[in-house]
Amino acid sequence: RVCWRARRRGVVARTVTLKLRYADFTTISRARSVAPTCSELELQPVLCSLLEGALERRRRVRLLGVALSRLSRVERQLGLFAWPGARLHRAVDGIRTRYGFESIHLAESTPLRGR
Numbered sequence: 001r002v003c004w005r006a007r008r009r010g011v012v013a014r015t016v017t018l019k020l021r022y023a024d025f026t027t028i029s030r031a032r033s034v035a036p037t038c039s040e041l042e043l044q045p046v047l048c049s050l051l052e053g054a055l056e057r058r059r060r061v062r063l064l065g066v067a068l069s070r071l072s073r074v075e076r077q078l079g080l081f082a083w084p085g086a087r088l089h090r091a092v093d094g095i096r097t098r099y100g101f102e103s104i105h106l107a108e109s110t111p112l113r114g115r
Contacts, residue, residue, distance in 0.1 A: 001101060002068050006038035007093060013068030016043050018050040021063035030054045036072065040106055041085055 006013060017031040030050045037043065047066060095104045
């Protein structure tokens with residue numbers, strides 16, 4: 001959802017932060033700098049690696065949060081080649097605008113049934 005909000009506001013992030021709070025209210029956060037982006041496709045692998053490094057298997061998680069920081073406006077310079085995910089993001093954002101955010105998800109982020 002943070003990527004969707006960033007695209008609606010016309011900004012890209014240079015840092016992604018994962019906040020993890022356990023059942024005993026111990027809170028940790030991990031951050032990583034990335035190339036400026038507002039794409040779920042680019043940030044999901046980064047967040048998964050941050051989570052794997054921070055997660056303690058024997059403790060229950062109470063809260064999981066994601067934040068984008070070091071924001072800047074999207075530069076409108078035309079590139080020689082269009083980024084292939086741009087059309088995908090426009091289509092997904094159009095569906096979310098019309099039918100609500102929960103109407104469409106990335107296949108990788110949807111849990112499989114029976115697992």
